[in-house]
Amino acid sequence: MKSNAATAEIAQPYAQALLSIAQSHNLTEEIGTDARTLINLLSGSGELQNFLDNPFIQPDNKKNLLKQLLGEGVSPYLRNFLLFLVDRRRIAFLEAILQQYVALLRELNQTVLAEVTSAVPLTEAQLQAVKEKALAITKAREVEIATKIDRDLIGGVIIKVGSQVIDASLRGQLRRLSLRLTSG
Numbered sequence: 001m002k003s004n005a006a007t008a009e010i011a012q013p014y015a016q017a018l019l020s021i022a023q024s025h026n027l028t029e030e031i032g033t034d035a036r037t038l039i040n041l042l043s044g045s046g047e048l049q050n051f052l053d054n055p056f057i058q059p060d061n062k063k064n065l066l067k068q069l070l071g072e073g074v075s076p077y078l079r080n081f082l083l084f085l086v087d088r089r090r091i092a093f094l095e096a097i098l099q100q101y102v103a104l105l106r107e108l109n110q111t112v113l114a115e116v117t118s119a120v121p122l123t124e125a126q127l128q129a130v131k132e133k134a135l136a137i138t139k140a141r142e143v144e145i146a147t148k149i150d151r152d153l154i155g156g157v158i159i160k161v162g163s164q165v166i167d168a169s170l171r172g173q174l175r176r177l178s179l180r181l182t183s184g
Contacts, residue, residue: 007096014090015100019108021077032105034074035098041069042095053092062086110141115160119153119169126157134161 022028042049048069052062066082085091106113114134116122122130127145134143138161156169 007093008100010090010093011096011100014085014093014097015104018078018081018097018101019104021081025077027075027077028105028108031075031078032102034078035101039095039098039102042098049095052094055089059086062091106144111144112138112140112142112161113144113146115146115148117148117150117153117158117160117169119149119151119155121149122147122157130157130159133159133166137161137164 018031019028022031042052051057051065063083063086066086067079070079070082082091082094085094085097090097103113105111112134114130116127116130127147131143131145134140134145143161152171154170154174156172157166158169158172159166
């Protein structure tokens with residue numbers, strides 16, 4: 001099992017190197033889009049992650065799979081970077097490296113990530129309201145929203161922007177009410 005601290009320590013320099021390559025070729029956004037797609041693919045497929053993590057699978061097999069997955073639509077710089085990770089035996093850290101790249105890209109673009117957890121999917125108007133609230137709190141130039149559904153919230157939303165958490169969920173309100181009743 002990989003520890004988060006060790007993973008972050010390994011992922012950081014590779015993510016910075018990828019960002020440097022992307023910047024030198026004016027491809028930061030294109031590679032960012034491809035990175036997000038790959039993150040979704042990796043997080044949605046345990047089999048793929050296990051295949052890339054497995055030290056007994058030959059590097060050439062991993063490279064062939066990556067080439068097939070990426071096709072011709074992906075930047076050749078990103079493709080070469082992934083093949084380099086296979087050669088360096090760092091492909092097991094691919095998801096962490098890509099997540100770190102996206103975080104660095106957000107920082108570069110003065111964009112914040114607002115993680116929104118709700119009981120039901122939010123409408124466009126509600127997402128826009130969340131975006132405006134996050135902009136007001138952070139003074140960032142742009143807001144990227146990641147949504148998650150949690151039926152246990154009963155209703156309302158929880159918004160996390162950086163270290164700030166706004167809990168406007170019914171579950172949170174009930175918990176606060178319970179604490180007031182038990183402490184009084």
